[in-house]
Amino acid sequence: MVLExxxxxxxFGGIQALTDVTFQVEKxxxxxxIGPNGAGKTTMFNVITSMxxxxxxxxxxxxxxxxxxxPHDITKTGVCRTFQNIRLFPEMTVLDNVTVGQHCRTKSGVWAGVFKTKAQxxxxxxxxxxxMELLQLVGLDDYEDSFAENLAYGQQRRLEIARALASEPTLLLLDEPAAGMNEKETNDLFELIQKIKELEITVLLIEHDMPLVMKVCDRMAVLNFGKKIAEGTPEEIKNNQEVVEAYLGREEEEELA
Incomplete structure (x- = not known):
């Protein structure tokens, strides 16, 4: 077990965003x-990462x-995340955005940087x-010198994932990575998550694109009004009547059938 x-x-004052939520993520x-908007999913990410x-x-x-x-100490333990809203450094190059993600793993101090020592x-x-390895992984190695703000939306999403991977996580939290993507970009994202899994990195994923979720996830938990209403494999979740009524809906159920 990686995460408990x-x-x-x-x-939050009189608002109860999460109520007695329990789940485990295996290595x-x-x-x-998953769950409707306002179910508490991002709040859970913020709690996990101590925000x-x-x-x-x-x-x-x-x-x-x-x-x-x-939060920065949690990153050093091997937990890293992305956000719903892209948080890149737009006026920095694609390469520099990824190198920044490695700051928690560097050893050279200020003076080594000033004097440009051999070790530095x-x-x-x-x-x-x-x-560069990470840019190749996410398919952006031809854009290393481009400014992040000049990338297409789907490319910016992949760049943010590369930056998160630069911190060398063993657990990667992805907050709605497919939001705003077209079909091709979503398919590319599916392939990228599969590659990340092959690197033996555990992934905790928030996502509303149900075909993607059902295809890429091994297991999942469903939140509704801050409470966990179900947990299981994609097949079990798809056939859970409470989940269908609270989140998936009849139309979505037919699409996934």
Whole structure:
């Protein structure tokens, strides 16, 4: 087991965003977190990564308690995420956006950078080569010198994933990576997630594109009004009547049948 979310509750004043949510993510799987808008999915990501402290409950990663840790320290443990809204550095090059993601793994200090020591130069070259490997993985190696703001939308999504991978996570949280994508871009994303899984990186995925979710996920949990209403394989979720009524709907059910 890589991730254990146990009894997570989160209040914002009088609003109860999450109520006693529990699930586990196994090593090497793609685990989906689905549900209607406002169900608490992104709030759960924010709790896992300590952007929000939980009102109650605990999050463990590889048997280490994440609850109460600083977000940057959680990244160092091997947990990284993307966001619903793309958060790139638009006026930096594609390559530089990825190298920035490796900052938590670098060893050279300020003075090594000032004096350009041999060790610092070697580390800088290693970072560049790693970034190029990741750009090749996401299909952006021909755009290394382009500015991030000049990429197409789907390419920017893939660049954000490459930057997250640069931190060398063992657990990658993807928050609606297919949002706004066309059919080809979504198919490319499916193939990319499969490649990430082959690298033995566990993936926790929030997504509304149900054909993608059903195809790429090994298991999933369903949230509705901040409560978990189901958990299981795609087939089990597709045939769960409560999920159909709360989220999938009759039309979606027919499409997935």
């Amino acid at each position: 979310v146990k009894g997570i509750t989160k209040h 090497g799987e793609v685990f989906g977190l 929000f402290p939980p009102t109650a409950g605990e999050v463990k990663f590889s048997n280490r308690t994440l609850t109460g840790m600083k 130069k070697q580390e800088e070259e290693k970072i560049r080569l790693k970034a």
